Every structure is written in structure tokens, then in C-alpha cells.
Amino acid sequence: MSESSVHSSVIRSPHPDVEIPDVSLYDFLFASLDDADLGRVAVVDGPSGAATTYGELRDRADAVAGAFAARGLGVGDVVALHSPNVPAFVAVFHGLLRAGITVTTINALASGREVAKQLESSGARALVTVGALLPAAEAGADAAGLAPGDVVVLDGADGHPSLVELLAGGHAAPDVAFDPRTHLAVLPYSSGTTGLPKGVMLTHRNLVANVLQTEAFLPLASDDVVPAVLPFFHIYGMTVLMNGAVYQRATLVTLPRFDLAEYLRVVEQHRATVLFVAPPIALALAKHPAAADRDLSSVRILMSGAAPFDEQLAAAVGRRLPGARVLQGYGMSEMSPVSHVVPVDRPDVSPGTVGMLVPNMLARIVDPATGEPVTQPAEGVSAPGELLCAGPNVMVGYLADEQATRDTLEPDGFLHTGDVVTVDADGAFTVVDRLKELIKHKGYQVAPAELEALLLTHPQIADAAVIGVPDPESGEVPKAFVVRAGDSALTAADVQEFVAEHVAPYKKVRAVEFVEAVPKSAAGKILRKELRAR
Template identity: 65%
Template sequence: MSFRSPYPDVEIPEKSVHEFLFGDLTEDDLSRPALIDGPSGAVTDYRTLVAHIDLVAGALAARGVQVGDVVALHSPNVPAFASVFHGILRAGAVATTVNALYTADDIAKQLTDSEATMLFTVSPLLPQAKAAAEQVGLAADRIVVLDGAEGHESLKDLLTEGNSAPEVSFDPATHLAVLPYSSGTTGRPKGVMLTHRNLVANVSQVQPRMGAGRDDVLLAVLPFFHIYGMTVLLNLGLKVRATLVTMPKFDLEMFLRLTTEKKITFLFIAPPVAVALAKHPLVEQYDISSVRCVFSGAAALDENLGNAVAQRLHTKVRQGYGMSELSPVSHAIPFDGDDVPLSSCGAAVANSENKIVDPATGEEVAYPAAGSSEVSAPGELWIKGPNVMVGYLRNEQATADTLDSDGYLHTGDIAVVDGNGNVSIVDRLKELIKYKGYQVPPAELESLLLTHPDIADAAVIGVLDDEGEEVPKAFVVLQQGASLTEDDVISFVAEKVAPHKKVRRVQFIDTVPKSASGKILRKDLRAAETV
């Protein structure tokens, strides 16, 4: 049988995202800073934000955007992102957020697949956005450049028109709010259909666990176009009336400077940032003692790395688990969860239930006795709850492969659970290396490699040896000034793992390719594999 979240169910309001986030703003809330542009320091209070959202919604309606139409938003983290994103939803349209790192061809594919009728972008990204629009036949007057560009309307143009937000009506339980695209690390990107209820549910599920409130200041470096930044930073941050300080891209010096100057209290990060916080000498030059919690997601955070960050910054470190198809958070170590092992991603969020299923037999694994420290056998993690997507856009087969008839989403991740309901992700089902019949989790070897003082970053994939056997290969980024040989790395790992888990090959590289959300792009490593 499945196991439920240990937390009591929470009420999930039957509201649109706009009404849920902004419908109960008080006069005191309206004067509070909602967003601060990190590079310039410009402040947008909640009163201005809501006014801009309404004006964007009105401008969209004036341009013929109707309930259910798709509008693309292609932008890094700037305060205007919030105005446009929520303006799209306020108009009853669907926001498809486009990765700011995408090429013109990537953008064109998403515009085509989503059938977007308008595109918002920024001037630094206009060349690729414009080329994509030309590919798909989207006219120049359907491209809005937030900060302005010749031949295109700007956000200021839309705001100064003064159009009132339209009166719209839809069912939050079924009406799509956002259409993010899955990362494509294991295949062609797919449009993930998330309703207003999905997004409202996920904020409601995680709000009691995160510990963030109106007096907190959040550094918004995780991209809003990714579902992690969209839900946990943008929507949750605004719901609790916190202040978000935006960064358009990650730069360690700016990250540390803004944390110091703006007295950031919550850092939401991905594991690559944790590596820098644990190891980079620049950290010592800044006073970041205001930080009371570092929360990591998007990929598994190694326990040793997390503890190193906690000790160096003298703060709490937590992690969670999720995916775009889950809106995205399904598990999280709570802010007050000092007794929850950092090797786990915590228990299932409220209003949800899990199964762990042996992928070989299709049978559920045996669960440990309640309250025990024992862990189950590994299996694929299945999740059911109000945050689970409707399905993949116009892709019935992919939807059927991922969502079963009982409403469980099959994550493709291998997990174990302890007697307190804390789930630990072992690895991706499709990324496990099979060496002589033994399963070798790349994440385990990556975590071990990161404990070496001369290794700044690492990734592991399976490659074929001369005999056609799949073996673990490590891609290693050295610390500046460090010197290691292939034999050094192989010996270091061999001393600490079972024989079948030993690294058999090593390639030194300058950087580990990762998605904007921090996931290792193993397909890129396979493409660049030279040994």
C-alpha cells in the first residue's frame, strides 16, 4: 500500500493564481517592497506590482489575447518578469516560460509546440528571440521587448496605455496557468500542463514547511522561467509578502555582495551553488551572517556538501525534491526539521501520497516499521497529489507512460524511504550505470569526488570499454592551481567504494555542463566524450 505525507492536509483554495496570491493584500502589504532589482537597486512595492499586473493583462486583452491563449515569456530574472508573468495569468492566458539560455532554434520549437501568440523578451536576448519568431511566422508587433528596442513595443508602452484588466472566468481546477517545458535531459522537451489549482496547491503544500515569512528577504537567482524558481521563489515569496532581490544570472561576487548588502535571509539554490559556498575562498570576504536558511533543490545535494555549507555559513541547510510535472515540490526537509537527515529530501508534502515500486517486478517494496531508522529497498518513486500535472501537451503516449490510471506520476527516479517517511533519491532510473550486472548510481560517485579538496566539480556517466562493458567514467573539474592525474582520481575513488563502483576512466574538463536549474547535462557529456 502507499504511504501518505506525515503532515496534516492543508486547505487548497478554489482560486486562480492571481486571486490566491494577491486577493488578500492589506494596506500595509501594499507599501512593502515586493521586488528589488539587484544590479540597480530599483524597488517595486506590492501596490505597483499589482497595478502593473492589471495593466499588462489589459494590454494583452487589447491585443486580442483571450482566455486560454498561450503567451511566451523569454527573460532572465528581472522585476518586470513578475509583472508580465502574472499579467498573462491575470488575463486568463497561459504562460509558457522560455529558458533564457535557449538558441533561436530551441525557442522556435517551443513557440511552435505551445502555439504561442505573443512573445515577451529583453533586448540582450532579442537576436535569438527575433530569429525564432521569424522562423515560426510571429510578426514583429507580437514581440514585446521589456526594456525597449527599435521596432518593438516595450513594457512601458503597454503600461502607459492604461487598459483595465479584463473580466475573465474559468475553472481553476482545469484551466491551464503555465506551460513550462521539461528539461530535455532524457529526451525531447515536452510541454508540462499545469493548472491554476496545481500552482495554488503546491504553494499551499510547501508554505507551512519552508519557514519563510513577510520579514524575509530572498535572493532570486534561480531562474523564474524554471518551475523551481517560479513556484518556490516567485509565487511562494509573493504569497508570504517577502521581498525578492533579483539577479539576471549567477555571478558569485554579485551573489555574495547582494546577500551582504540586502541582508538576505533565505538562499534558494541548486547544488552547484552549494559547491561554491562550501569551497570558494571569495565567501570569506563577505559578511553573509543574515542568512538563516539555505534551501537546495533541482538536483540531489550530497549530505557532506550540505553539512560543509552549514558549518561554513553557520546556518540551516535544507533540501527538497520535485520536478516540473509536480509543480514542482513533492518532498522537502522543513525549516524546523533539525532531526531530518540531510541525506534525504524530507517527507512528502501535505495532501500527497507515495509509492516505491521495484522497476523490475512492478511490485511495491516493503516499507520499514514506522518510526524506525531502517530504510526500504530502492525502487521507482511514484507520487499522487493535487500538484501533479494534467499531462504533456498533445502527447498522449508520453502522458500515459508517466501518469497511471490511479493518478500516480512515475518519476523515473530511484528512491528509498525510512520509517519516518523521509525519502532519499538514489538516482535516475535511466542514468544508472550497469557494470557487470551491478547498478552503479552516478550521483553517489559524484558526491564522493566532490569530497576531494582538489576537485571543484565532477560528473559521472556510463561509457563502453573495449569489451563493450559499461563502466563509470568521471569528468573532473580541478580547483584552480590543483594538479591531479587520472590514476590519482581512480585511486581516490577505489579506496572508498565497492569494486563494482570504481571509476574506470577519467577526463579533465573546464566546466561540467548543467541546465539552468542545476541538473548535470549527461547527454552533453556523452556527446563530448573523447576517451
Template identity: 60%
Template sequence: MPFRSPYPDVEIPDVTLYDLLFTSLTEEDLERPLTIDGSSGAETSYAELRDQVNAIAGALAARGVGQGDVVALHSPNSPAFVATFHGILRAGGTATTVGAMATGKEIATQLEDSGARLLMTVSPLLDAVREAAALVGLADDKIIVLDGADAFESLTDLIAENRPAPEVSVDPSTDLAVLPYSSGTTGRPKGVMLTHRNLVANVAQAAELLGVRRDDNLLAVLPFYHIYGMTVLLNLAILKRASLVTMPRFDLPEFLRIIQDRRCNFVFIAPPIAVALAKHPLVDEFDLSVVSSVFSGGAPLDGEVGGAVARRLGCSVRQGYGMTEMSPVSQLIPAGRDDIPLASVGVTVPNMECMLQDPATREEIPVPESGVSAPGELCCKGPNVMPGYLNNPEATSLTIDDDGWLHTGDIGTVSAEGVVTLIDRLKELIKYKGYQVAPAELESTLLTHELIADAAVIAGYDTEGEEVPKAFVVLQEGAQLTEQEVMDFVAARVAPYKKVRQVVMIEAIPKSASGKILRKELRGA
């Protein structure tokens, strides 16, 4: 039998995302700061931001953006992103968010595939946008530069028109709210179709378990253009009437300063930031005593690293799991559940059902009466699961089977109490002499070495062309360690077939904005 959340199902309102987040604002809510610019401290209240959202929606409608039209948003985190994102949705449009680091060709591919009719960006990213526009034939009058640039309309121009938001008739169950693109770490990026109901559902599913409160200051360094930042930070914070302290990009000294100076008590991170918090000496130079909760997502967080962060900062550290295709959260460690191991991804959120499936036989793996199950591929159903990939029925059918189960491609176990622990990606498991070796396990082992700052493991090849575990290692500044010493360290801590057999010292591990290791960039090294 499939397993569900230990928590009861929650009510999922049949409304648009805008209606969920903004129509129930009280007079007291309106005066609160919704966004705080981390660098300057400038605040935008809930009232100001709601008015900006409506004005942007009106201006977009005057430019022909209507129900179902796709608008590309290409920007790092800022208060302007928040207003623009929700302005697009309030106009009845669909926001396709573009990674801030995307190249001109990557932007062009997304514009063409999504059918975006308008692109909104910021001046530091304009060169890449112009390259993309030239490739797809997008005219300058279809580009809006939020912070202003010569010959382009700005966000100030749009808001100054003071147009009323249009009347739109959006069906939350079928109309698309957002069209994010998968990271492409396992193939060509695909447009993930997410409806208003998908996003509303996932905010409702995660809201109480996550533990965000009205008076919290949430540090928003994880990008809003990624589904993790979009749902767990941006939308959930608004629902709970918390304040978002925005950072456009991660920089450790600035990150620590903003936590200290802006009193950020709830910090959302990806695992690479956790490694820095656990090991970097700079952390001791700042007063981080305000931090009560750190939540990690986007990629697996090693339990040892998370525990080190908790001890160093004197706070709660938790993590969760999800996919863009699930809006994204399917599992998390709820607030106050210190009994759930940090190495796990927690329990299933309400209104979902999951199962583990043997990847070879496709047979369901039963939930044990006690202890932990055999490993299998995690499969999920729920109101937060996408209807499919844009214009890609083949990819959709490979991900969602005929019975409606979304196959995550992640291998994990489930305990009798419903706690899910992920082992690794199905496609990333290394086959060594018939044994399966999980890169994540070896990466966790490597990170316990005090001289290793970061690590990644992929399948290398021996002289006979057989797969072997190959480690890429980043040393702490000034540290010295040989490849053999690295291999000896791991060999003393794992089964013989799991030993690292090749080591490469590098300056940095390539990672996506969400913190996932870009293994494809390591395979040629």
C-alpha cells in the same frame, strides 16, 4: 500501502493563482517591497506591482490575448518578469516560459509546439528571438521587448495605456496557468500542462513547511522561468508577503555582494552554487552573517557539501525534491527539522501520497516498521500533479499510469518515519558486471576531495563495450591531480564494483539552469 506526509492535509483554495496571491493584500502589505533589483537596489512595492499586473493584463487583452491563449515569456529574473508573468495569467492567458539561454531554434520549437501567439522578451535576447520568429513566421508586432528596442513595443508602452484588467472566467481545475517545457535531458522537451489548481495547490502544500516569513529577503538567482523558481521563490514569496531580491544570472562575486548589501537572509540555490559556497575562497571576503537559511533544489545536493555550507555560513541548510510535472514540490526538509538527514530530500508534502515500486517487477515496496526500505522508483499522486503533456498522450501514458501514479524515474528509499532518500535516476544507473552503480554516490565521494571543485559521473565503456563508471572532474584553481590519483581516491572509499575506472579532466561540468548535470553533453567526450 502508500505513504503520506507526517503533516496534516492543508486546505487548497478553489481560486486562480492571481486571486490567491493578490486579492487578500492588506493596506500594510501594499506598502512593502515585493521586488528589489539586486544590482541597483530599486524597489517595487506590492501595490505598484499589483497595479502593473492589472495594466499588463488589460493591454494584453486589447491585443487579443484571452482565456486559454498562450503567451511566451523569454526573460531572465527581474521585477519586470514578475509583473509580466502574472499579467499574462491575469488576462486569462497561459504563460509558456522559455529558458533565457535558449537558441533561436529551441525558441522556435517551443513557440510552434505551444501555439504561442505572442512573445515577450528582453533586448539582450532579441537576436535569438528574431531568429525564432523568422522560423515560425511570427510578425514583429507579436513581439514585445520588455526593456525596449527600436520598432518593438515595450512593457512601459503597455502599462502606460492604463487599461483595466479584463473580466475573465477561469476554471482553476481545468484552465492552464503555465506551460513550462521539460529540460530535454532525457529526450525531446515536452510541454508540461499545469493548471491554476496545480500551482495553487503546490504553494499551499509547501508554504508552511518551507518556513518563509513575512520579513524575509529572498535571494532570487534561480530562474523564474524554471518551475522551481516559479513556485518556490516567486509565487510562495508573494503569498508570504516576503521580498524578492532579483538577479538575472549567477555570478559568484555579485551573488555574494547582493547577499551582503541587500541583507538576504533566505537564499535559494542549486547544488553547483552550494559547491562554490562550500569551497571557494572568495566567500570569506564577504559578510554573509545575515544568512539564516539556505535551501537547495533542482538537483540532488550531497549531504557532505550541504554540511560544509552550513558550517561555513553558520546557517541552516536544507533541500527538497520535485519535478516540473508536480508543480514541482513533492518532498522537502521542513524548517526546524534538524533531525532529518541533509542527504535525504525530506518528507512528503501534505495532500500527496507516494509509493516505491520495484522497477523490474512493478510490485510495491512496503514501508518498513523500522529502518529503511529497499530501493524502488518513487511514484506520486496529488493535486499538484500535471494532467499531462501537451498534445502528447503517448508520453503522458508512459509517465502517469492507469491508476494515476506519476512515475518519477527516480530511485529512492523511505524510512519508517517517512523520510525519502533518493539514490539516482533510473535511466542513469550504471550497470557494471551485473551490479548497479549510482552516479550520484560517486559524485558525492569525488566532491569530498579538497582539490576537486566539481564532478560528474556517467557510463563509459571499456574495450569490450561494457559499461564502466567514468568521471569528469573539475579541479580547484591551481590544483594538480592525476587521473590515477582520482581513481585511487574513490577506490579507497567505495565497494570494488563502484570504483571509477575512467577519468577526464575538464574545465566545467555542463548543467541546466536548475543545476541538473547535462549528462548527454558528456557522453560524446
């Protein structure tokens, strides 16, 4: 492919570029707080109603920074944050970043085995968790070689320091210096386009850029109220909900888990204005009779992301929320995460598309078979091809995995998404398929390779393969194809119970089929297409 053909096929955002300041995420969000902001409510604990103002949030973040600095942690160190959505998450997250520490967020549903793997992979020197998650946290920390004193339990637990104890020292936030363009702010774990979970290296500049890139499409204001049920440990919740709302001085109402009745209560009671959801929540809002009995008239925007959201579901949600714009966005952890959004001021753009490129973003579409460029048409819709994106929000690479980084990032900075898309003449993209093997279950990523590796540790399993199968409520569920060892009498229930003991609930195998052999290529690669064809 010639260099000229590559450049001619580059698709640019229809919006002008935004200027990205060369500052840390903490300074970007908190340095501009004025007197009017200090008394404004930043975070409300959904279950209790306890409120934290912006002034209190900043002071707590500073105190957290001082406390961890006093423990000898700072620039170059990694600390794991393992918590559901609670107000303290926001203060601790930004306090760690204020101290120059890199934060690796761990899924609140992770098993002890999964916690240990992420602690070891990221090199975390401490773990911050909550009492409800302590069994998995303790098991993981112990396996990774962390001492009990290195495990901070926000709400307190015997044998571990609590947040109150840490802050009692009254240590001032340290003076730190680092380059926001290169210093890692966060290390979320993603399976990328394929394979096992990998640490996604995102800098302060990556996160600052993505907040500003999404602002143009999703204008929040200081009088907006945003229920925060999408987890902050996930990049969608971290950037779009937490950081985006803080930047705009909106009010977050945290919910530690999704419960429809509680979610509806919060929306109604707090007069929520902007809902960020994944498709399963949108489905509940559209179809569950409980939603019909609530006053949801305060909602002005519903944004769905993290998994495919079709036009029919968008229309059904719109009927339940007649005063709201129903939108969709697209992204991945490797892009901090947002690359595309349906603009709030473009009713002509179907919510069944993932919208337009956000500012400062470039895209290419290539034929996955030939690598030839697919051009944006002057009218109508393009041919399908793999989406590649470039912009200031694209990751540095995968932690300690040069091969995976090279496989995903082109030398010119374009990132392979693994998704097959089309683009129309107006610049609206639609996801039509995906090259990658990841299973998307309720917005969570499930790597087949991870489940396969686990299954192969079972003494009665000779071979195994996992694929995603469609499910109307959760998008996809993992299905295992299992080859029994010898004359084993292993049952499907045995397989499901074994997996459930070792993984987070969203990774559970929901269906099992016993086969004589797993179909593989000459190179030994599992032929998932053949399994899907069954």
C-alpha cells in the same frame, strides 16, 4: 499485483492536508493584499537597487493584463515569456495569468532554434523578451511565424513594442472567467523521465496547491529577504521563489544570472535570510574563498534543490553558514515542482535525504523490474525502488502527447518520477539512482535524445549517442559517442563547435569519444549502460 497490496504500500505525508482554495493563482496571491502590504517592498532589482512595492506590483500586473487583452489575447491563448530574472518578469508573468492567458516560459539561454521549437509546440501567439536576448528571440519568432509586432521587448528595441508602449494605453484588466482546476496557468517544458522536451500542463490549482504545500515546510515571513538567482522560467524558481515569496509578502532581490561576487554582495548588503540554490551555488558558498570574506550571518535557511545534494556538501555549507539550517528538497516540473522537503523544524532529518512528503502528497515505491510494491519499514531503511507520487500539484499531462502522458501518469493519478529512492521508518526519502536518462547539468535538464537528433544532422556523423558523465562542479556534463561517416576526419573540437552553435550553453557537449558503432538493443534502443561502463 492486487488492489489491496497497492493501497497498503501507499506512503502518506506525515503532515496534515492543507485546504486548497478554488481560485486563480493571481487571486490567491494578490486578492488579500491589505493596506500594510501595499507599501511593503516586493521586488528589488539586484544590480540597480530599484524597488517595487506590492501595491506597484499588483497595479503593473493589472496593467499588463489590460494591455494584452486589448491586443485580443485571453483565455485559451498562450504567450511565451523569455527573460532572465528582472522585476518586470514578476509583473508580466502575473499580468498574463490575470488576463487568463497561459504562459510558456522559455529558458533565457535558449538558442533561436530552441525558441522556435517551443513557440511552435506551445502554439504561442506572442513572445515577451528583453533586449539582451533579442537575437535568439527574433530568430525563433521569425521561424515560428510570429510578426515583429508580436514580439514585445520589455526594455525596448526598434521595430518591436516595448512594455512602456503597451502600458501607455491604460487599458483596465479584463473580466475573465475560468475553472482554476482545469485552466492551464503555465506550460514549462521538461523532458520528463526520458525523450525530447514536452509541454507540462500545469493548472492554476496545481500552482496554488504547491505554494500551500511547501509553506508548511518552508515558513517564509514578510521580513524575509530572498535573493532570486534561480531562474523564474524554471519551475523551481517560479513556484518556490517567486510565487512562494509573493504569497508570504517577503522581498525578492532579482539577479539576472549567477555571478558569485554579485550574489555575495546582494546577500550581505540586503541581509538576505533565505537562500534557494542549486548544488553548484551551494558548492561555491562552501568552498570559494570569496565567501569566507563576506558577512553571511543574516542567513537562516539554505534550501538546495534541482539536483542531488549530498550530506558532505550540506555539512560544508553549514560550516560556512553556522546560523543557518541547511535543507534539501525534491521535485520535478510535472509536480509543480515540490513533492519532498526536509522540514525546517526537524534537525534529526539528514539534509542528505530529500526529506518528507509535503502535505496532500501520496507516494508509492515499486520494484522497477517486477512492479511489486516496496513497503515502508517499521525501522531502518526500505529496499530501493522507483518513486511514484500523487497529489493536487501533479500535472494534467503533456501537451499534445497522449502516449507520453500515459507512460508517465497511472490511471489512479500516480506519476512515475523515474528516480530510484529508499524511505526510512520516519518517512525520509533518499534518491539513490535514476531510471531516466536525463543529464542534470547545474540543475538544468539535458535530454540526450535532443542532442543525438542534432548530431545526426551533421553530414560527417553516421551515428551518435549521448550520456551524462559525472563532474564535480556541475553534477554531470554531456558526453557524445560519435561514429564518423565514411572517411571523415571530423575532430572532437568540430563536434563540440557544431553542437554549441545550435543549443543553449548548458547543453553543450563537453567530451567526445569516437567509436566504431553505438551499442544498441535488438529493438534499436541505445544501450547507455554499455557506454557508461566505458
